Amino acid sequence: MQTTATPVRSDKTVVLFTLLCVLALSLFLQAEFSTRQSLLFLIGLGLGITLLHAAFGFSGSWRAFIRSRRGAGTRSHILLLALTSLLFFPVLGKAFPEFAAVAALGPVSVSVLVGAFLFGTGMQLGGGCGSGTLYTVGGGHVRMLITLGFFVVGALIGTAHLNWWLTLPNLGRISLIDSMGWVPALVFQLTVLAVFYAVVVWLERRRHGDLKDLDSHVPRSGFSERLIIGPWPLWWGVVGLALLNLLTLLVAGHPWTITFAFGLWGAKIWTALGGDVSSWAFWSSGYQSRALGQSVLADTTSVMDFGIILGAVLAAALAGSFAPEHKWRRFDVTTAIIGGLLMGYGARLAFGCNIGGMVAGIVSGSLHGWLWLLAGFIGAAVGVRLRIVFKQDPPMGSKT
Amino acid sequence: MSRRNRLIMGSAIGLAAIAVAVDHTSHRLPEPVTATSEQDGDELAGSSEAPCGLTVSPCSLDESPCSLEMESPCSL
Known part of the structure; x- marks a missing residue:
């Protein structure tokens, strides 16, 4: 579907302020830590721009597929997994x-099964997945601040319980x-992804008789204008995210991950409030213990998350879409709180969110990523129905 | 765009920036890294202070923020 472009008025004050922040933080990271840390921040910045301009999210796309069998977003996810693989x-x-x-190798375990299911449900209630929460917060969506806040709380609680889950x-x-x-x-994985793609196409065609285009955004006059102002077609998002994930792998030495930082932020805030997490098994040794004991800017996932938001x-x-009006609905705050908690807790149990657990797992050739996909999608189907209960969506089959 | 939402977002980002600054200054700063290309190359090859960095890594099979003393899943 192509529609006519409307003139865009960029928010010059916010653009200028953000560029100054980016410049200052990247120089600071280079001076205080390393070029590598600064590079990872800039890769995060690129991820944030790509996610927002392409409106590349998992929760909305899965919901559209579950509710109405519209599969453009879901097909873009499969293409992302194939290209990144x-x-x-x-x-x-x-x-x-x-x-x-x-590689991002996780166990094929009960903790991943339960965690991904909770995450899938939570991302429907919270209104965004791991990456989606970050980029919608950056886009100025106030409700998503609540989701992010409780995402952090859930992740902290998850670190307290993970040890028990790992005994299952x-x-x-x-x-x-x-x-x-x-x-x-690789051949096996691409074959499986091709089968998934074919199934999604078949289901969409069976319901609608046609396929929604991956290039259905408002056209702009030129490539550069479209690149800078957006919106981007979904396939630009696929290519951008795959390349930036590869850059992350080469620079950081591991695939793109998001939610370890949320648990770390929660632990630092809890400590600042007088709590003590150092006795928790999760925080008592290894990288986690060191991360807790040093600046948050030394943690690569935190630095990349800051980059995504900026x-x-x-x-x-x-x-020209920063901080849009939001018409608050009755259960908006409730669902944001429940969704954030479920996502935070689920991500910790599942060894990452949709990015660090599912995408990173699958493109690393880890079977836990596929388990995440299965359990997360079932959880999302439950979440879609809970959204109806909480008056976030009309009943299934409704036109409005 | 909403003026009130811009104010809320600006305040939230400002508060987060202050919290990061407080956290950063409350910890001992790491030794500054001289930005020579040789050192940068070394860091790329294996930083010891990164999650999933290559030498001391949650994704290496020795230590993991995810797996504690168990086997090491690296998805953070």
Whole structure:
């Protein structure tokens, strides 16, 4: 569907302020930490711009597919997984030994099953997934501040309970790349994704008789105007996110992740309020303990998350859509709180959100990523129905 | 766009910035890194202070923020 472009009035004050913040923070990170830390912040900035301009979210897309079988968003996710797998498998399979990187391998476990289910439900109630919450906060959506706040609370509670969840049945880490070699594993994975894509296309065509285009945004006069002001077609988002995820892998040494930072922020706030998390098993050793004991700016996931938020602020200001009006509905606050808590807790149990658990897992060839996808989608289907109960959406089949 | 929402968002971002600054200054600062290309290359090859950095890493199989002393899933 193509519609006529309307003139855009960029918010110049916010654009200028954000650019100054970005410049200051990137220089500060380079001076205080390293070029690497500064680069990761800038990669996060790129991710935020891409997510907002392409309106690339998982919760809305899954909801559209579950409710009305419209599959453009879901197809874009499958394309993202396929393209990122193409980029990741050779690197993780040591086809280029000069690039050292580690895969996001998680256990195929009850904790992932339950965590992803809770996350899927939570992202429908909260109004955004892991990446979606960050970029909509950056876009100035006030309700999403509540979701993010309780996302942090949920993640902190999750760190308190994770040890118990890890005692439940667990098949351990299963890597397709290690089991099959990266070439057969890549062929197998792309085949599975192609089947998924075909199923989504079939279901959409069966319901509507046609497919919604991945390039259905408002056209702008030129490429550069569209690039800067947006909106972007979904396939630009797919390409942008895949390339920026690859850059993250090469610079950070691991795939793009989001929600470890939320637990860390929660632990730091709790400590500042007089609490003590150092006795919790999760925070008592290893990277977590060190992260707690040093500046939040030393944590790469935090720095990337800050970049995503500022990138989204910048993109929204350029598009003239920063801090839009929100018509508050009866259960908006309730659903934001419940959704945030479920997502935070679920992400910790599931070894990451839709990005760090599902996307990173699948494109690393880890079977836990596929388990996440299955459980997360079932959770989303439950969440879609709960949205109707909480008056966030009309009943199924309604036109409005 | 809403003036009130801009004010709320500005306040939230300002508060977050203050919280980060307080947190940063309350911890011992790391040794400054001289920005030479050789050192930068070393960091890219294996920072020891990153989640999923390559030498001391939650994603390496030794330590994980996700898995405690158990096997190491690295999705953060």
